[in-house]
Each structure stands twice: as structure tokens, then as C-alpha cells.
Amino acid sequence: MTSHPLLIPTSSIQSVAWPAMPGVNGALMLAVQYQLEKSQWWGSERLLDQQMKQLAHLLRHAGKMVPYYEQHFGALGIRAESITSYEDFRKLPILKREDIQTAAKELHARQLPREHGRIIEHHTSGSTGRPIAALGTELTQFFWNVFTLREHLWHRRDFGGKLASIRTTVDDATSPGWGPATDVAYKTGPCVMLNIRHDINFQLEWLQQENPEYILSHPSNLLAMARLSLAASVRLPNLKGIRTFGEPVTSEIRAACKEAWGVSVTDVYSSEELGYIALQCPEYEHYHIQSESVLVEILNDNDQPCKPGEIGRVVITTLHNFAMPLIRYEIMDYAEAGEPCPCGRGLPVIKRIMGRQRNLVTLPDGTRHWPSFPAESWAFIAPIRQIQLVQRDMDSIEARLVTIRTLDAKETAELIAVLQKHLGYPFRITFQYMEKIDRKANFKYEDFISEISSNS
Amino acid sequence: MSASEAIVKSAIPGITWPALPPPEGAAMLAVQFQLEQSQWWSPEQLLEHQLRQLQTLLIHSYKTVPFYRERLLAAGFNPGNTLTAELFRNLPILYRRDIQTAGKLLLSTQLPPDHGKIYSGKTSGSTGRPIQYSGTELAQFWWRTMTLREHLWHQRDFAGKLAIIRVNVRSGEYENWGSPAATVFQTGGSVTLDIGTDLNIQLAWLKKHNPDYLLSYPSNVLALANACISKGIRLENLREVRTIGEALNPELRSACREAWGAPVTDTYSANEVGYIAFQCPGHEHYHIQSETMFVEILNDQGATCQPGETGRIVLTPLLNYAMPLIRYEIMDYAEAGTACPCGRGLPVIRRILGRQRNLIHLPDGSQHWPSTGYNNWMGIAPIEQIQLVQKSLHDVEARLVMPRPLTPDEQKRMVPILQKSLGYAFQISFSYHHELCRNASGKFEDFISEAGKNTSIHPDKNNSNSP
Numbered sequence: 001m002t003s004h005p006l007l008i009p010t011s012s013i014q015s016v017a018w019p020a021m022p023g024v025n026g027a028l029m030l031a032v033q034y035q036l037e038k039s040q041w042w043g044s045e046r047l048l049d050q051q052m053k054q055l056a057h058l059l060r061h062a063g064k065m066v067p068y069y070e071q072h073f074g075a076l077g078i079r080a081e082s083i084t085s086y087e088d089f090r091k092l093p094i095l096k097r098e099d100i101q102t103a104a105k106e107l108h109a110r111q112l113p114r115e116h117g118r119i120i121e122h123h124t125s126g127s128t129g130r131p132i133a134a135l136g137t138e139l140t141q142f143f144w145n146v147f148t149l150r151e152h153l154w155h156r157r158d159f160g161g162k163l164a165s166i167r168t169t170v171d172d173a174t175s176p177g178w179g180p181a182t183d184v185a186y187k188t189g190p191c192v193m194l195n196i197r198h199d200i201n202f203q204l205e206w207l208q209q210e211n212p213e214y215i216l217s218h219p220s221n222l223l224a225m226a227r228l229s230l231a232a233s234v235r236l237p238n239l240k241g242i243r244t245f246g247e248p249v250t251s252e253i254r255a256a257c258k259e260a261w262g263v264s265v266t267d268v269y270s271s272e273e274l275g276y277i278a279l280q281c282p283e284y285e286h287y288h289i290q291s292e293s294v295l296v297e298i299l300n301d302n303d304q305p306c307k308p309g310e311i312g313r314v315v316i317t318t319l320h321n322f323a324m325p326l327i328r329y330e331i332m333d334y335a336e337a338g339e340p341c342p343c344g345r346g347l348p349v350i351k352r353i354m355g356r357q358r359n360l361v362t363l364p365d366g367t368r369h370w371p372s373f374p375a376e377s378w379a380f381i382a383p384i385r386q387i388q389l390v391q392r393d394m395d396s397i398e399a400r401l402v403t404i405r406t407l408d409a410k411e412t413a414e415l416i417a418v419l420q421k422h423l424g425y426p427f428r429i430t431f432q433y434m435e436k437i438d439r440k441a442n443f444k445y446e447d448f449i450s451e452i453s454s455n456s
Numbered sequence: 457m458s459a460s461e462a463i464v465k466s467a468i469p470g471i472t473w474p475a476l477p478p479p480e481g482a483a484m485l486a487v488q489f490q491l492e493q494s495q496w497w498s499p500e501q502l503l504e505h506q507l508r509q510l511q512t513l514l515i516h517s518y519k520t521v522p523f524y525r526e527r528l529l530a531a532g533f534n535p536g537n538t539l540t541a542e543l544f545r546n547l548p549i550l551y552r553r554d555i556q557t558a559g560k561l562l563l564s565t566q567l568p569p570d571h572g573k574i575y576s577g578k579t580s581g582s583t584g585r586p587i588q589y590s591g592t593e594l595a596q597f598w599w600r601t602m603t604l605r606e607h608l609w610h611q612r613d614f615a616g617k618l619a620i621i622r623v624n625v626r627s628g629e630y631e632n633w634g635s636p637a638a639t640v641f642q643t644g645g646s647v648t649l650d651i652g653t654d655l656n657i658q659l660a661w662l663k664k665h666n667p668d669y670l671l672s673y674p675s676n677v678l679a680l681a682n683a684c685i686s687k688g689i690r691l692e693n694l695r696e697v698r699t700i701g702e703a704l705n706p707e708l709r710s711a712c713r714e715a716w717g718a719p720v721t722d723t724y725s726a727n728e729v730g731y732i733a734f735q736c737p738g739h740e741h742y743h744i745q746s747e748t749m750f751v752e753i754l755n756d757q758g759a760t761c762q763p764g765e766t767g768r769i770v771l772t773p774l775l776n777y778a779m780p781l782i783r784y785e786i787m788d789y790a791e792a793g794t795a796c797p798c799g800r801g802l803p804v805i806r807r808i809l810g811r812q813r814n815l816i817h818l819p820d821g822s823q824h825w826p827s828t829g830y831n832n833w834m835g836i837a838p839i840e841q842i843q844l845v846q847k848s849l850h851d852v853e854a855r856l857v858m859p860r861p862l863t864p865d866e867q868k869r870m871v872p873i874l875q876k877s878l879g880y881a882f883q884i885s886f887s888y889h890h891e892l893c894r895n896a897s898g899k900f901e902d903f904i905s906e907a908g909k910n911t912s913i914h915p916d917k918n919n920s921n922s923p
Contacts, residue, residue: 006497006501007493008490008505009486009490012570013568013570013571013594014568014570015512015513015516015568015570015571015777016509016512016594016775017508017509017512018490018505018508018509018747019487019490019491019494019747019748020490021483021486021487021594022483022486024479024482026486027479027482027483027485027486028476028477028482028486029486030482030485030486030489030490031464031475031476031477031481031482031483031484031485031486031489032474032475032476033489034485034486034488034489034492035464035473035474035475035485036474037489037492038460038461039474041460042461046461050463050473051473053472053473054471054472054473057470057471057472058470061470112470113468113469113470115467115468115469116468116470139468139471142476146474185486292473292474319473320471322470
């Protein structure tokens, strides 16, 4: 029915406050929300039908304008125009992360409609420490914002509240609004930001001072803070909800946040190169695939769609990225397929996501923080295909690498300097070359492992 | 495919879903997004937001509309204070004759530029009392936006064919439904026919086009339905009849069911104010369109009618800043309803007693819904109210309320205009009255036919923007 009973957008016409007449960009944002409000209730067949129609545009573009697909479709004798059904679509080959690493610019469109806007480059190590460079457009950025706003609306957030964001890629700062996704259409409270590299004791003090209504951060960072909060009996009286992203949320994390602060955790499943993949249901703890943006397949070992209860590899196709179409891209996460949701939404259900897990790093002075070592800082130093860091003790880190060749002295020195800088301490770093780096028994991939006892 | 599954038109190459519509379409959907939410608000929440918007309108009127300045002050309005419902209800009623007298004094001398260009029109309203009105491009945007809400409420399949029989249209065949539906959605085709067309020709036209939806005036639809019943004509594709512009008789609903198996959906609107109420998607009563209109139903003491009580309708359009109408008595009566079981908080009108119009009979045996040509003769003489009575196949009496009789010259100018509008060179006579009354059922008949067995109707209260 409604997403938020008394949420009134910002009007661009002063004398008409309600119903508001948003500006051009705000109107476009709400025009898409209007469609999403309807499509979320469609049946799965109707959703798939509409996805295939949108996909037809993308496939035609990829077959004509993207060298990688031009060659691969050609070699396989596939004509993009002839792919009209889901069955046809499923015959297309899987695109692996290493294919992206190898293909590089062959995956970039030679040309794209100018209405899709400027090209935006992302670097990401994803869930398994395998760095790739991905392109998006202003249009895919717009859709990112669309689904950010949908997530707020689904979870009926009070836009008047203060949002505290503790994450990578932010400076310690305050902004008057929550960000472009909300600000384009609504007036919100402020957003206060803190970089996640700060010690968690400091983070908690900062949160007490800021006393926000909402917190956004990574699950393992929140777990550490919730435990600290419990131990020190710290309360955050205004807190209404916690939003997590970037790592799997365990029931332990949900329980700790409930116990420490009396609030629920709402998780999203997203990636830089794909945008939003699934959002937590407004009524349950499982996830709804964002079918209006991505076509998600969960495949078993025989490449067949998993049945509810089965766990398989997540394979994703973006519907709107014409700069670097990712078609049947295996993101290297595992997920459990879910039953249709009792909430009535037709958007397919993911029961559980097994993605990346990260421990906190402990510095010799006893402080701890969530380690950030973004791909764009190290991926270009050498042909590194995969990375995993293991903290052995207070001052040494083992860097496990999958590479095409051994790093030379200059590359080694450069990589050490970058890792030390990002981890916040001049750790002694040793390298271990591996054929491959495996997941844990629970399918999760740990890209930063700490063997220091207080951490795991 | 129902409206909730309809696909929005996209302006971006390669992107069809979710669509990124062009600015006008996006603006309309951005408003629909809000209307989808506000329809479920409680009456108190709706009133709170209406009062805020009313306050802005009153301040604008106080500052820029000469007619209102003293009038508002005298009623205790203070632009610095928060407007309450009590204070608002103390403001004087604006009568139709006030509008006739005030003329340009009702126009804003300083319209905010973002309301767009001003347009003007003339209307006879429900009681044959012609007035001139002005609106803005912004007000027209709202008209279109609310039209779209009405389509969406009734889950129309935009892929269907729409047939329109009304005033102010040229007969034609079109690729789509026109604005606003086709601004936003991919639609099927539409066909239009002037309401002045003989009934038998209308019938043949409908058979030929076999539409999914028919839009017309109740009395015209009733005549069509009765003709179909007596001649055994079915319109196989017809899914719904939409009516505008006249008070709806219950017999129309049963006639449409009998003739075509189609339900009737009615809207209540007026040229000078826009949409007032739409039929509920789940019931036959109406929901006031509170997001754009403040509606009062008042009893003889000027107090708000309780559910079940019938009273005068008093309107304040919230978004017309060119010619604000504050507590305007439109001269219709309505019965206040109880809260709707559908859950919408938009207040309920159970019944509307508005204008009714008979079909006109021409000497060649044809009959059609008469258009009375106000637009053309309004400037000729100070006519306050008019009612036309067809006395025989050749004679029409024009009953007038005015401060003095027409001069011979005015009569000479009026007659050919009336003859042209009515579609025949009737012998026209004039009579003068203090007041022209409603019929026993509370409806005002602006065209009465004593010339034959007739079906009743009500006139052109709709805007040409709204197929």
C-alpha cells in the first residue's frame, strides 16, 4: 500500500507545497518509484517477461557495440536478436571474474546512447579479493540512487532523523542531507560520516556524541561496536534502525544490535559493479531480488536453477549498464534460494547470502578497526588476480596472492607500502603465492583473517 | 493488462523498464506517487495539509487579488496567523453572481511565474448562470494529473480503444488516448464524435468502432443504452462507460448493464474549478479529491452536513492562483456520505444533485444532446441565468434572469447564435424571471424538452483536456 504515510517530497514551486511538484530530477526519481511500487507486486512470470524485454535492448547493444560479446556471440553462432526467451538466454556462457580480468577493455562498449550520460569507472575486489575494473554510466548511477531510495521507503525511515555513516571512502564530515538518492526528492535530516579506519572505541564515543536515528556500516564493524556497547553499557537513545551492507549479516549480529541498542538490522546485498542486487524484505529477514535492475540466477553445480532451500552460485545480468554490459556474470558469492515471500511481493527471494567476511585488524596499541584495502590502490601495481590478508600476530601480516607471475622487487615494495598505509600501521608483510584461495566450509570468503584471539 | 501493470513510456534509448519518462510524464507520475499515499491518509491528516495549502492561497489572494483584500480582513483573516478550519469556515461564501459582478477584480495582479500562462473560459455551470473564469498552465497540469488518477483508480486497460462523445471535440480517429494517458503510458487508439450528432448516427459509429471504453454525458448514454436495448444492439468489447458533466440517475447504471453488461463510472467536475470528486474504485459513491479541492457540504444554517444530510456544495480549488475561488458556491447539492469501507480517507459524497439536460428533437425526427453556446453569446447582454425550453418541434423559449430585458438589438444578435448551437432555425421567444428553480428531484434542468418523449440529461461541465 503506502511506503511512508506522511512523506511529502520537496516542491520546486513555492506556492504549491502539497502535493509537491518536485524539480525535473526529483520527478524522474519519483516517477520510477511509482513504477517500482507497482512492479514489486507483479507475479514472477510478469517480472521475467518484462526483464526479457529490457534485456533484448541490452543484448542487441552488446552484440553490436561490445567487442567481447561480438566475438563470443559470433564464435558460438548466437545472434543477440534471436534471444527472446529465458531458455535462450540461459544458453549464453557464464562470464567469470577472471574473464573480466582478461577481457579488460574488450568489455567496454565502443559507443553508447548519449542519454546514458558520462562513463564512470569503478574498481572493486568484490567478495573474493579478485580485483576488476568496471564501467558504469550516469544512468546506472541514477538507478543506484533509485534503489537506495526504494530501500529507505520499504523500511519506512523517518527522513527527519540523523544518519550516521561509518564506512570506507568517506571523510570525517557532516552533510545537510542523507545523500543524492533522498535529497533529490525529499528534505532529510543531516548525515554525519566517519571513516571506518577509526578505532572502534573512538567510533562508539562518536556515535554517543552524534546520537543518530540511523547507522549505516559493515556488519563486522557493528558487531564489534555492539559488543563494546554492551560491555560498557552505552545506549544510543535516538537510534531507530541499523543498515548494513558489504558483508553477510549473521543472526549473531542481529541479536547483538537488538541487545545493545534495541533496534533491528536491515541488510542490503549490493556490489559496486552491479548496483543493488537484493534488499531485505520490509517484513522478513530474507532478501528480495531487485528484478527491475538485475536478472539474478542461483545455479547449482550442474548450472541448473536452485530450488528453494538449495545453495548455489550467484550469476547476475545487469539490465541497464550499456557501458560495460555484464551478462551472466558469476559474482563469486553463494546464496540460498528462498520460497515466495508471504509479504506478497513477486520479487524472488534469497534466503541467505554467503559473501565476503572480514575480521577487524588489531594494531599493536590495542586499537581495532575494520580493515580497508581498496582494489584501486593495489590492483594496478602488478597482475594480481586474487588477494587474502591474514594477520598472524600484532605486527605481521601474510598476504596470500594469486598472480600470473611472481612480483618483482619494485612491485613488492610498492604493494607493501600501500597495504601498510591502508591498514594504518607499518606491519611486517610477507607474501605467499597460491594457486587458488578457497572459501570456508560455510561458503563465505574471508578476505581479511585475523588470528589474534580477541577477533574471530 | 490493468493499469497497475501498464508500461510507462521511456524517453531514454535502450531503457524500456523501469521507464524514464520525459519531464511532463515524470511530473505526473511523481504526483501519482504522492496521491497513492495520500488517499489512505486519515481525514484529519488530509485536513491538516489542506489548511497549509489554503493558507498559502489565502495569503496570495489577500496580497494580489483586489476582490479579496477587504473581504478577508473583514472576516478576521490575518496573513501572519496559522489558518484554522474554524477561521476558514467563517470566510464569506462566494456566489456565482459575485463572480458575475466582480469581473476582473477576481484576477490576481501578480501571479507567481512558475504557475505558467493564464487561460480563460466561460461556463454556464449547473444552473444556467454563466461566468467567466481563468486558470493557469499549472492548474491544467493538475487537471490532467487528476484525470490520470481516475484512470488508475479504475484500473483501465490502456491498450483498449476509447470512444468519446462530447462537446468541444472534432470527430476523428486517433492513434492513442491523447493527454494525459498517452503522455505517460502506451495506449490503444481513440475515436471522438461531437455530441451534437444524431443518436442513430452515434449508434452506428459505436457499432463500427466497437470500443472498450465509452465516455459521454449521462443523458446521452441513457438514450444510447435504451436504443441498444430496443434494437438488440450489443457492443461486444465495451467494458466500462465513463460519464461526466451531469447528475447521474440510478436508472443509467441498470440501463448500461442491461444494454452492454458494462458498469458506469462517474466523475464530478466543473470547468471553473476542475475535478471535485471521483467515483470510488469499489463503490458507486464518490471520493472528494482533497489533494486539489477543499469541499464543504453545508446545510441551510451554513453548518457542515452530517452523513445522510443533503446540502449546498461550496468549493475552494487549492491550486488556481490566477483567479482564486474561495468558498465558491457552485449551485449543486450533494448528500454527505459516511467513511468508505475501501479505506481511503478522502471524504465521501453519496449523491450529487447537479444539472440535468434533455435531448433536443429536430423536425426531421433526429435527436441529440443540445449544446447551448454560452461561449458565443455571453458577452452580448448581462444575463445572470438561462433555461431553454423546447415547446414544440419548431419553438424554443429562452427563460432569462437579468436586471433588464434584452434590447431589440441584443435579441437580434442572440437568436442566430442560439439557433446555430441548437442545430435548427427554431422560433426563439424570450421570457424574464426573478429566479429559475430546480426540479422536484433537486436537479437544475438547463434544457427542458416538452416536444416529445425524452430522456433527461446535464451539460458541459467538463474540460476539453480530459478524455
